[in-house]
Amino acid sequence: MDPVAAAHIGLPGLGERDSLRAQVTAALRSALLSGKLQPGVVYSAPALAEEFGVSPTPVREAMIDLVRDGLFEAVRNRGFRVVALSARDLAELTEIREMVEVPAVTRLAGALPPDAVDRLRALAGEAADRAGDGDVGGYLDADRRFHTELLERTGNRTLVRTVLDLRSRSRMYGLATVSPGTELVAAAAEHGELLDALVAGDAARAEEIMLRHLGHVRGAWT
Template sequence: MSHAGREPLRLAEQRSLPLRDQVAARLRHALVAGDLRPGEVLSAPTLAAEFGVSATPVREAMLDLATEGHVSPIRYKGYRVIEVSEETRRQILQLRRLIEVPLMVQVAERGVDEGLLGRSQELADQSVEAAAAGDLVEFIRTDMDLHLGLLEAAGNEVAVRHVRSLRSMTRLTGLKDLAAEGRLVETAEEHRKMVRALAARDSVQMEELMNAHLGHVSGVWAGEDEPGIG
């Protein structure tokens, strides 16, 4: 076990990315899943040892996370994980609904090329497989890649950048319990439904799916009760 009694962090296989980006992505996933707790102090040497890399890319990644508002610097010690308040979580979800739902509806109305449709199907399948295996890091990665990839098809780079940041600020501490209970697959299957709606250019179905999917962010994915789930 490592600092604060948690399991050591490991890098995913993303060799096409610079180490700085690999470390930053893994830390964001750990924050979302609740592996890094509010108030926990992170040091570059300790994290570097966990990841099996030098301290330099870790320090660079921590600067990125500090700029994004996930951690705050502590002189001579490292960085402290910032707590996201309930009100902030509510505001994040509100913004995500305002941005993501209409853009996904727009993408469904326009349709996408076969390449993006195939890639989306692959990510949807991978997310279900990760959910079934209880691999939260992979589940969060595929969920992020699927949604951002489709949002990019809307052609609004500013929206994609902000949604990426908002998603990284989300805390989905209920994922561990759902995975342990075998219930994460239920919501992961919604990814496949989204791809089917996309293929059918069914914007009404896409809107319903997106609203339900985002409802999990403040519901079961966050460890809270949710109507119709459970």
């Protein structure tokens, strides 16, 4: 039988968002990315609600949203279990990201306005700082915001949602227990390299960096 999670997991705090349900959903996604929620473990909505300091209802609603996203599966009369991701699943999701995300980003070469460049540089710096500190969760959050900001410059909202969904589905487990090393720092540095290539209008260089950056997903990082 699947193990049931301990009462305290160390979930991220709830920030300022549109609704409590959205706050819990975002926090659970972050916990998935950082490896705090593990595959094969059953999580009870009431137990998670107690840790968040909220009622079980928004937690249960958030978990149902994540079931629809393919990240959890309902376990009758017990709670919710994180869906395990096989090596083949990860490879296929990464391939789709390469087919969709790389061309979208390279088309931005030479087309980023100064204000967008400033925001992206700040996010790239934040990702580098978090990687240097060994803060995997902080790095993943900054990385997500960097790529979201970049993709939003395409003006294609469906593209942004699609890539973010693929990113969520290709999350890795156990990152919170890994000792980050040179690979995480190198992945963080690629944000700045990518931005430099885009500002210079070098689409070929941007494509090379994006493929290398997504290649980390096939290894230990997302």
